Amino acid sequence: MxxxxxxxxxxxxxxxxxxxxxxxxxxxxxxxxxxxxxxxxxxxxxxxxxxxxxxxxxxxxxxxxxxxxxxxxxxxxxxxxxxxxxxxxxxxxxxxxxxxxxxxxxxxxxxxxxxxxxxxxxxxxxxxxxxxxxxxxxxxxxLEWLRVLRPAAFGLEMAAGRLGALRVLRPLAISVDALSGRRGEGQSWSRYRPTADKADGFSDTDASEAEFIALVPELLAPFELRPRWSSVQLEEMLVHSRRKALHGERVLRIVRARTGKAVGAFLYYGDRGRVGRVVQIMALPGLEGIVIDRLLKNAYERDMAALRGRVQPALLDAMLGRKFAFVHASSTVLHSRRPELLKTVAAGHGFFNGLAGEGWTRLIGDRFD
The missing domain is CATH 3.40.630.30 (Gcn5-related N-acetyltransferase (GNAT))
Known part of the structure; x- marks a missing residue:
């Protein structure tokens, strides 16, 4: 039996x-x-x-x-x-x-x-x-979101998924995008153009793991249902997150106002000419759009083809006006014998996905040769 x-x-x-x-x-x-x-x-x-x-x-x-x-x-x-x-x-x-x-x-x-x-x-x-x-x-x-940054590089990366030899053309695709990006104004579904906007009043800089850990409690505070990580637990998770060979280099940055006040952070992976994988976007309430704009500019400056990640309700409103595409690839499912917990999640007041999930482990995105 x-x-x-x-x-x-x-x-x-x-x-x-x-x-x-x-x-x-x-x-x-x-x-x-x-x-x-x-x-x-x-x-x-x-x-x-x-x-x-x-x-x-x-x-x-x-x-x-x-x-x-x-x-x-x-x-x-x-x-x-x-x-x-x-x-x-x-x-x-x-x-x-x-x-x-x-x-x-x-x-x-x-x-x-x-x-x-x-x-x-x-x-x-x-x-x-x-x-x-x-x-x-x-x-x-x-839902998963996708934001195309460089259309030629993105198209090549999708084709290279079937025929890997095409990746040798990445430098050419990036050059084509650079030339075509000088034409036209404004954003489109197929292209990102860095433009002067409110986000220019903020900056993003590389963050140490200790700096990120110190900021997390403040960024989690607005959520009714949220992780209660200790500094030791977060440190362990970030150690695991250092290597995802299939996804590329880890990028961990903090977004700050001109006063030096930290207003958000993001964690993603990616290499030049590839699709970056975003594990986490965190922002103080009302500043989600600023943090997203800093993320997009950072990835664009690194010559990435596109970014993709998992939706969180707190980010949706800011994403809707920024030419993000949304698809369903897998589901976030939650079970509890306490109805008030599920009601809170259904209302979008819980912090889940990414670090509050499995996205920090090497099982997603790393090699075990």
Missing amino acids: SEIRLFDEGDLPAVAGLFQRRLRKQKAPASPSLQAYLKTIFLDRREADDPIASKVHVRADGRVSGFLGVLPMPMEFNGEPLRAAVCGTFMVDGHDDDPFAGARLLRDVLSGPQDLSFSETSNDISTGMWRKMRAIAPPSYC
Whole structure:
């Protein structure tokens, strides 16, 4: 008879193999470095006897056929301390043999003692499972945004996804964009043009991890439901975030007014001629547009083709007037036995996605060769 139990070190080879096949879609065996990172992120970070933990589904023959990775996260709701379970790495093998294994695994995790469970990377099948267990998927957290900066470079990058050899043409595409960018005025859906605006009264500078950590509590304060990270926890997350080889160089910057007052920050990854991946945009209320404009100018100056990231309700109004395109690729799903928490999220007053999720881990965007 199959069972669901806590994930332990003996399961690492099987879980790494699942990750390689189901999420990375690769036939090659999982590397030792992948196994080591799964141990680091899901076992070494777990406190002894903490029931909010990753689980595996084990078939009657003893083979691990499912895994749901859980990262405990401290949160607060209007000052009340809470515990959340970030349920990101969800994968099941052998659906034909046991079509309900995934649902049983998810139900087991959601029945834990946490106040709130969520994932920001739920595909359509997983989202259906979550919904059957009375989870919500608020649209204002479920969209991805895209802002094209250099159309020739962006088109080449999309084509290079099918034919990698085309990437040798990146310098040419950037030059074409530079020449064509001198024509015309104003912004368009297919092109970004740096223009004089209110954001020029602000600046953005490279931030140390310590500077960013010190600023986070102030930027989180306006949200009713928000993470309650300690400085040590944030420091650990940023250490993990330093390397995402598939996404490019990490860029961490703080936006300041002329007085020197910090008003926001952003964290993204990218290289010249490529599509940058934005993990986090944070801003004081009313200054979201300023921080977004500084982000776009910074990426443009780095010769990036485009930027993409995950929507947060607090950013939507500012994005709507700045030629962003929106698509649905995966869902942010949330489950709680406390209706007031879900109501708060549905109203857009919770801080989720990016750092408040799985975006800081190396499992998203890094190589394990």
